[in-house]
Amino acid sequence: MRIYLAGPDVFLPDPGAAAAAKKALCVAYGAIGIFPTDPWPPSDPLALAQPRSRAMSIYARNEAHLRDCDALIANLTPFRGPSADAGTVYELGFMRALQRPVLGYSNVARRFTDRTLRSLGDSARQRPDGVWEDADHMSLEDFDLHDNLMIDGGIALSGGALIVRDVSPEQRFTDLIGFEACLAHLMSGAA
């Protein structure tokens, strides 16, 4: 079982340490963790056909890893806004389209509607029918979910787990208890 380790962990000061910690847990559960920054292919970095730029080269490598993995565990801790990191969300949808198990964890437990309202502050308004809207009169999702319904829905439909718990703010991008719970769920054959 090859598991793609999606998340904003790639932006940590020491992404190599984050990768090593997750990979060690994967090994303990009998799986192989693939971190986005792992080389592709391991033996021939030049096989990335003429990357137009460093960013396109990184994209091509990540997509190759995704297609080569059997499942995905995403760090969905809210990142610079009410939702998860955009690259992580893209990868979650990608893997779900391939009908492979997708799982996720968040180290912030507050619900999506509440997080969005907090980020909007005084600019949020309630319509006469009770629906919240922002300053552009665009409505807020209000389904008591962890994030945008495409995220929660994709995980649910794949049979995966979405583990949500509160971790101290300083540890929220490195705490791996939720990650390990996803791993245990996946490797038990439940996903």
Place this chain on the structure above:
Amino acid sequence: MRIYLAGPDVFLPDPGAAAAAKKALCVAYGAIGIFPTDPWPPSDPLALAQPRSRAMSIYARNEAHLRDCDALIANLTPFRGPSADAGTVYELGFMRALQRPVLGYSNVARRFTDRTLRSLGDSARQRPDGVWEDADHMSLEDFDLHDNLMIDGGIALSGGALIVRDVSPEQRFTDLIGFEACLAHLMSGAA
């Protein structure tokens, strides 16, 4: 050609009008536009197998539409943060995984790094090597792209277009010039 019309347009005060405007443009180019809120399947709404909730029902419908479409055009105008709407990004990754053309437009032209720095305000810091980081010491992407590299990269690798232009703030979620440019690109066979 069935085109999935992804975007935060579903949150507009009158999403039906937004759907109708995009669908009319699709017809003019010889395509069929599918809006996320279109019923699925048209003749039998009960075929959505036992939705656990309204949100799961919406998710299942959107995923069915995605699998049934030949291409996707995403409204990637930044939504409540530096990146595009999370549901839209999920759908973009989903369609790219199926190796179908994905295209996008944004009615805000400012680049991703600049938007992220503005949203961080005084909490952003520059490391000695010049890389920007946020208050959690997590780095910022700095590739002169429109959004997270997974978004720009997926569109580029699919051969799709990413149309970025500045529109007045009040019109940024309804202006369809960028959408039509994507449509023209797709229907010309370039994608």
